[in-house]
Amino acid sequence: MGEPTPNPHATPAKTNSKRKIIFFAAGTGLVLLAGVLFFQTFNAKTGSAGEDKSAGKVRLTGNQPSVRSQPVAKVGSLVITEDELARECIALYGPEVLENVINRAIIEQACQKAGVTVEQAEVHAEVEKIAKRFNLDTKTWYDMLLAERKMNPNQYRRNVIWPMLALRKLAGQQTHLTQAELQKAFVRDYGPRVKARMIMMDNLHRAQKIWDDVKRNPDDFERQARDYSIEPNSRALGGAIQPIPQFSDNESLWKAAFKLKEGEVSGIIQIGPSRYAILKCEGRTEPVVTSIDEVKTQLVDQLTEEQTQEAVARVFAKLKEETRVDNYITNTVTGGVSQTSGTSFGKAPVQQAIPSPTQGLNRPTR
Numbered sequence: 001m002g003e004p005t006p007n008p009h010a011t012p013a014k015t016n017s018k019r020k021i022i023f024f025a026a027g028t029g030l031v032l033l034a035g036v037l038f039f040q041t042f043n044a045k046t047g048s049a050g051e052d053k054s055a056g057k058v059r060l061t062g063n064q065p066s067v068r069s070q071p072v073a074k075v076g077s078l079v080i081t082e083d084e085l086a087r088e089c090i091a092l093y094g095p096e097v098l099e100n101v102i103n104r105a106i107i108e109q110a111c112q113k114a115g116v117t118v119e120q121a122e123v124h125a126e127v128e129k130i131a132k133r134f135n136l137d138t139k140t141w142y143d144m145l146l147a148e149r150k151m152n153p154n155q156y157r158r159n160v161i162w163p164m165l166a167l168r169k170l171a172g173q174q175t176h177l178t179q180a181e182l183q184k185a186f187v188r189d190y191g192p193r194v195k196a197r198m199i200m201m202d203n204l205h206r207a208q209k210i211w212d213d214v215k216r217n218p219d220d221f222e223r224q225a226r227d228y229s230i231e232p233n234s235r236a237l238g239g240a241i242q243p244i245p246q247f248s249d250n251e252s253l254w255k256a257a258f259k260l261k262e263g264e265v266s267g268i269i270q271i272g273p274s275r276y277a278i279l280k281c282e283g284r285t286e287p288v289v290t291s292i293d294e295v296k297t298q299l300v301d302q303l304t305e306e307q308t309q310e311a312v313a314r315v316f317a318k319l320k321e322e323t324r325v326d327n328y329i330t331n332t333v334t335g336g337v338s339q340t341s342g343t344s345f346g347k348a349p350v351q352q353a354i355p356s357p358t359q360g361l362n363r364p365t366r
Contacts, residue, residue, distance in 0.1 A: 094329045100159065106323050107166050107316070118165045123157050126165060133301060167312035170319075175307040177300060183292065184247050185299050190289040193243030194257040195282040197221055200231040200275060207268050207276040214278065218265050221280045243285050253277060 073080040111117065124138075131141035142153045151159075199214070199221070201207035210228055214221045225239025234241045244257045256269045260281035269277045289295055324336030 090329065098327065098329055102325055102327070103316075103320075104158075104163065106319050106325075107163055107170075109323070110170055110319050111166050114170060116166060116169045118162055118169065122165055123161050126161050127157065164308075164312060167315050168308060171311045171315045175304050175311070177303050177307070181303060182296065182299055185303055186292045186295065188245050188247040189299070189302075190287055190292075190295060191246055192287055193245045193285045194254075194260065194279075195243050195285060196241060196257055196260075197225055197239035197280045197282065198231070198234055198241045199225045199229045199239055199278045200234070200271075201228070201278075202230050202274045202276070204268070204276055207278065211265075211268050211278050214265055214280070218263065218280060221265065239280070253279075257281065 070082045071079045072082050072085050127141065128138055131138050134141065136144070142156070145151050145153075145156050199207075199210055201210060206228070210224055214224050222238035225235060229235040229239060244254050246254055246258060248254050250271050252269050253271050256266045257279055260266055260279065262281050262283045264281050266277075266279040266281075269279070271277050292299070320335055322335060325334045327334070
């Protein structure tokens with residue numbers, strides 16, 4: 001049936017881990033070796049768990065890397081040199097590692113130009129702050145990162161925390177949360193949700209035929225979902241899906257869901273390109289948390305993180321647009337668009353600039 005269809009009513013918090021990560025957090029020894037051998041960007045080896053005295057620091061020199069003939073292995077009478085190993089590493093991982101180095105170099109140059117610095121103490125303080133949100137000490141937090149994201153402490157500080165703090169300073173703006181935004185997030189995360197089954201189709205004509213059948217016989221909805229829905233996860237469950245919250249990502253879906261009474265079947269809802277959904281309402285959930293005051297701190301932290309990620313993404317997108325990059329591995333040239341009246345970071349949607357510090361990990365218990 002093809003690839004599983006993404007959850008159509010996932011909230012921003014749930015979909016964050018699916019966004020494109022621009023900074024490549026190298027996770028294998030071979031990738032790390034490629035970076036160490038060729039790009040000369042780290043004071044300490046990335047694979048080391050020790051202290052990195054220059055987290056995020058990129059050495060900006062015009063020198064070409066020297067040829068390395070130091071032997072790294074000997075097989076019988078055949079000697080394998082660093083240069084041979086380096087060529088293999090570049091062939092396999094060069095573009096990804098180089099993109100990571102280029103991105104940090106872009107940020108480093110912008111920081112130098114703006115007189116922005118990020119001290120080690122700030123990096124460590126940010127890690128401690130994030131760990132405390134999960135009621136963990138930093139050692140346990142680092143252990144969790146290594147287990148769940150295959151990222152050691154130096155990688156986390158250099159590839160995630162340092163860029164985030166640097167871009168936050170370059171943005172030069174604070175997040176501003178309104179009461180309306182907090183209330184909306186509270187309803188989304190803690191309010192009543194619609195319990196439903198869903199049939200998803202990729203063809204409007206077929207969706208119309210299925211809708212005619214289930215409208216005449218709503219009790220047959222589960223069988224129709226098993227037989228015809230293109231969404232494999234819910235199809236196996238007779239169309240059963242996670243309860244739909246208000247203000248989730250797919251506005252068309254949640255608005256249609258909240259108009260239904262128990263037992264009713266919706267019309268055909270277009271939820272994306274060539275994606276059509278039919279819902280059957282099975283009631284609503286009862287909220288466990290009824291007062292925003294009980295979870296206000298968590299909501300503020302969550303929304304602040306979301307706004308921060310959006311702000312730094314806009315900054316980084318503009319920096320990449322303005323900085324010319326000649327990539328000799330991929331044979332591409334990007335950026336180099338000059339600003340004539342100062343740098344302006346608009347509010348247009350952009351892709352995430354760096355991984356969220358908590359991306360891919362379970363949220364704190366609410």
